[in-house]
Amino acid sequence: MSASVPSFQQTGPANPVITWLKWLGIAAVLFAIVAGIVIHFTYHATFADATLTHTTLYPAHTVTLEPSPMHDVGHDEMYVLPMVSLHDNLTLPISLEGITGTVITADDQQFDCNAAYPDELARVYAFYPALAANGNNLLLRGTTVAHNTTAQGLVLVHFPLSQDEWIKRKSAYLTLTFYYQPPIIVPIKAYE
DSSP states (O other), rough: OOOOOOOOOOOOOOHHHHHHHHHHHHHHHHHEEEEEEEEHHHSSSSSSEEEEEEEEEEEEEEEEEOOSSSOOEEEEEEEEEEEEEEESSSSOOOOEEEEEEEEEEETOOOEEEEEOHHHHHHHHHHHHHHHHHHSBBBOOTTTTTTOEEEEEEOOOOOOOEHHHHHOOOOOEEEEESSSSSOOEEEEOTTTT
């Protein structure tokens, strides 16, 4: 009786498809881990919180001494100064691109107004000195809020409305737009 000798079959090089799939699987797992870490440290349900702490209203009535084709004899303006508090929830700074005020009147007219720039404020304060008493702590377009901090300031918007039209309005709100993030809409409450 002869003893059987085990035979070893020579296997060729590893299948290139299987090797490629192993490396692809490892790369996918590493990508998922890195993406999870990045999302955990940068993503929040809301990237920023914006609130109005209070709103100052200044109704103005301007009378033109000589009527002209360009101007009525008198017109009303409503200057609205909401104090905006903007908190950055991200681990990255956010930059304010623009601020717009919108009001919808009782008869469904919509008026939009960009927030005033500092050079515009000098003219407004010259005509309406009572507005200057509210201070110059303004939240301006271009403001950058560092991560996990809060910026606070006044925003000046005005609308061609009388005080009565403002009181009877359907809604009013500020739209804060940012670079690289979606806008935030903050309502101006009816009682303010």
